[in-house]
Amino acid sequence: MTVTPQTVLKFLAGATLVAAILFLVWYFSAIVVYILVSAVLAVVGRPLTRRLGELRIRGRQVPRWAAALCTLAVIWAVLSVLCSLFIPLVFNKVYQLAALDFGTVVESVQEPLARAQHYLYVFFGVPETTFSLPDAVIDAFKSLINIDSINTAFSSIVNVVVSSAIAVFSISFITFFFLKDDGLFSAMVTAVFPERYHDNVRRALDSVTLLLSRYFTGILAESLLLMIAVSLTMMAFGMKMADATFIGLIMGVMNVVPYAGPLIGSAMSVMLGIISPIEGMSVGRTIVAITGSLLILKGLDDFVLQPTLYSERVKAHPLEIFLVILIAGSVAGIVGMLLAIPSYTVLRVFAKEFFSQFSLVRKLTEKI
Numbered sequence: 225m226t227v228t229p230q231t232v233l234k235f236l237a238g239a240t241l242v243a244a245i246l247f248l249v250w251y252f253s254a255i256v257v258y259i260l261v262s263a264v265l266a267v268v269g270r271p272l273t274r275r276l277g278e279l280r281i282r283g284r285q286v287p288r289w290a291a292a293l294c295t296l297a298v299i300w301a302v303l304s305v306l307c308s309l310f311i312p313l314v315f316n317k318v319y320q321l322a323a324l325d326f327g328t329v330v331e332s333v334q335e336p337l338a339r340a341q342h343y344l345y346v347f348f349g350v351p352e353t354t355f356s357l358p359d360a361v362i363d364a365f366k367s368l369i370n371i372d373s374i375n376t377a378f379s380s381i382v383n384v385v386v387s388s389a390i391a392v393f394s395i396s397f398i399t400f401f402f403l404k405d406d407g408l409f410s411a412m413v414t415a416v417f418p419e420r421y422h423d424n425v426r427r428a429l430d431s432v433t434l435l436l437s438r439y440f441t442g443i444l445a446e447s448l449l450l451m452i453a454v455s456l457t458m459m460a461f462g463m464k465m466a467d468a469t470f471i472g473l474i475m476g477v478m479n480v481v482p483y484a485g486p487l488i489g490s491a492m493s494v495m496l497g498i499i500s501p502i503e504g505m506s507v508g509r510t511i512v513a514i515t516g517s518l519l520i521l522k523g524l525d526d527f528v529l530q531p532t533l534y535s536e537r538v539k540a541h542p543l544e545i546f547l548v549i550l551i552a553g554s555v556a557g558i559v560g561m562l563l564a565i566p567s568y569t570v571l572r573v574f575a576k577e578f579f580s581q582f583s584l585v586r587k588l589t590e591k592i
Contacts, residue, residue, distance in 0.1 A: 231581070238578060242571075245416075258394045263409045264440065265395070266402035267433060269295040273403045292403035296396060310473050316466065339508070424577040431573045435539065436566055443480060450525055451476030457517045463502045471496060475518065479525070481562050482549045490518050539591035540572070 249256050276291035402408050414425045455472030459465060471493045478489030493514050501510040545565060552564035576589035 235579065235582070258391065258398060259409075262395050262398035262402055264436070265299055265399045266409065267437060269299055269399070269403055270406070272298065289404050292400055295403055296400050299399075300396070316470075421578070428573045428577045431576075432570050435569050435573070439565060439569065446525065447476040447479045450479050450521065453521050454518065457521065458514070461502055461513045461517070462504060464500075467496065467500050471514070475521075481558055482564070484553065484558060484561055486518075486522050490515070490522075493518060540568070540588075544588070 273288075273291045273295045276286055276294055277288055279286045410426060410429050413429060414422045417425050451472040453472075454475045455468045458468035458471055463471075474492050474496075475486065475489045478485035478492075481488075494511055497510040497514045498507055501507045502513065505513065545568075548568045549561050549564045552560035552567070554560075556563075572589050575585045579585045580589070
């Protein structure tokens with residue numbers, strides 16, 4: 225295709241529009257998240273709403289608003305049941321941490337740390353006078369577990385509770401109207417564009433809905449499988465069911481964040497193993513059991529499940545996905561890594577609809 229001044233101007237105008245939209249999305253990120261979560265819940269609940277809307281009670285068809293309200297109640301009931309299964313585990317661990325005897329923990333890790341210090345000297349020639357591993361770990365624990373950090377944690381919990389209450393109300397309100405007025409979300413998005421582009425926008429929204437539905441269902445299934453596998457493996461080593469389930473929950477939740485999430489979850493799991501070692505095992509063996517199990521399970525997950533999830537489900541090359549996650553993480557940290565793949569998927573779909581005349585766009589979107 226010949227590049228003309230009109231083509232360049234069209235590209236610059238489109239790039240400026242995309243930059244402006246991205247800035248507004250970033251500036252109103254909380255509201256955008258509410259709308260997107262509501263849109264996903266509406267997609268999940270729409271079949272039930274339609275089914276309820278077809279029912280007749282005493283010869284009268286169920287109103288659309290009543291069907292939407294019942295669907296919303298079912299969605300929150302399911303989420304509440306799931307939370308009721310795991311929230312007690314979290315608060316139980318918080319209580320154990322508050323009642324933790326720090327001296328006992330330090331004493332329990334002295335032996336494995338001394339052994340690790342000896343290996344550092346044997347293999348790398350690092351004497352204890354130069355670097356003391358026990359002192360470094362103890363200082364790290366003291367910095368993590370003190371009155372200031374506990375007060376900060378409780379303040380954060382209060383802020384999270386208040387923010388969660390606002391989020392639940394906002395998402396419920398928006399989801400209700402997305403369920404009640406079918407096509408409302410699509411109408412909101414198409415209203416931003418000129419009328420001549422409405423068909424392109426509708427096709428793009430259909431593709432985005434399909435790809436993101438595949439991605440989110442895949443990542444939820446992957447996290448659930450990882451949680452079950454980690455929990456069963458820990459119980460096989462003799463860990464208490466509550467502790468094993470909690471470690472599985474940590475790994476399943478943190479697995480939603482690509483690459484960095486499992487590392488953070490593994491560190492939290494090892495810390496839990498130090499605080500509550502497996503019965504009949506020393507702290508050192510508990511750490512080895514947890515670390516080895518997580519390495520094997522995450523290895524299987526990374527090489528078997530994730531390539532299918534992150535590349536096949538969103539129709540992108542694995543290297544392409546890795547670079548996008550790396551860039552998003554360097555720009556916006558953990559939140560950026562969490563939103564990298566969905567955001568990139570949306571950009572690719574809209575680029576295919578509006579900028580398919582460029583070879584780079586055709587190359588990046590040829591599988592969609």
